[in-house]
Amino acid sequence: MSLFHQIALSCLPGIGSVLARNLLSYFGNEEEIFKAKSKQLSKVPGIGPKTKELILNHEVFRFAEDELKFIEKYKIRPYFLTDKDYPKRLKNCADAPVMLYFKGNADLNSTKIISIVGTRNATEYGKEICKSLIFDLKKHNPLIVSGLAYGIDFASHKEAHKLAIPSIGVLAHGLDRIYPAQHRSMAEKMLDCGGLLTEFMSGTIPDRENFPKRNRIIAGLCDVTIVVEASIKGGALITAELANSYNRDVFAFPGRINDEFSLGCNHLIKTNRANLITKAVDIEYIMGWSTEVDTSTITQLSLPINLSGDEEIIAKILSNKGSLAIDELSFLTGFQQSKLVHTVLGMEMQGILISLPGKVYKLV
Incomplete structure (x- = not known):
């Protein structure tokens, strides 16, 4: 992916996470956004005439060029919204910044x-x-x-x-x-x-x-x-x-x-x-940080388990996803982490799921 075009996208006035995601979803990547024609841009929800003109005229390129020189000179680490190393917890927020700069x-x-x-x-x-x-x-x-x-x-x-x-x-x-x-x-x-x-x-x-x-x-x-x-x-x-x-x-x-x-x-x-x-x-x-569970001694129950409503939600998500980190599970369930920790602890004790290193959970 093009860091230059990622920075340029983040420079566009009025482009927040929602519009950035819309553009990326429609065009596939940030470079294709700036290659798009006027008619194509008009089809993207939320893109008005002013933003469209900025994209078409490449007015933000000079800002992107200056910023690229700056981050290279001072060894600053950029994180774009789609990068695998972008902070996971923040990415789960609807208004997460398109670009982050970290030193x-x-x-x-x-x-x-x-x-x-x-x-x-x-x-x-x-x-x-x-x-x-x-x-x-x-x-x-x-x-x-x-x-x-x-x-x-x-x-x-x-x-x-x-x-x-x-x-x-x-x-x-x-x-x-x-x-x-x-x-x-x-x-x-x-x-x-x-x-x-x-x-x-x-x-x-x-x-x-x-x-x-x-x-x-x-x-x-x-x-x-x-x-x-x-x-x-x-x-x-x-x-x-x-x-x-x-x-x-x-x-x-x-x-x-x-x-x-x-x-x-x-x-x-x-x-x-x-x-x-x-x-x-x-x-x-x-x-739940004070609780340590030895998962090596937990075995799956042979009898049918009656899950509570919260446990059923967690089980269904893990069944579809395989394994998930605690913050990802919190985002998908809508549970606060304190509630989630106590619920998965009970499920561990019942042998329904196990915890892996890094607070990752999966069904037994």
């Missing part, structure tokens, strides 16, 4: 990926939560994701770095700059253990509207979103809402009822948008 050495498809978000005005209470939470989660070898912003974001990256836990900073601008500039030193350290990820091309500045877009990557990239401290409005609550819309598990630490930077967390808990947690062991329990 670093982390695995964006790690077994356990956790986003930690919160207020830019972190208190000592919030920073202490980050410190103890990340320390207790270290044994699970997680990948920590946040936004490299002031406050809870920076505290998360800082604690992860101290413990040699990889962390990803998701940016609201291109990889030719760091915002805020005061965090450049930490960003450079993260390249050795983690990395920087963005959907924005070089030259893109951190405009206000880019931050909600950034937040959907933070939410979609992960199994779990944890809100440490948050006011009643702000990016952390937007990220939590996005995670809920992607059917991901959301957790929040409660705080005092009159504390401005606990109002958001308390609201998420009160409205059942987040599980209440006070320490890492709560996450381990809800997500």
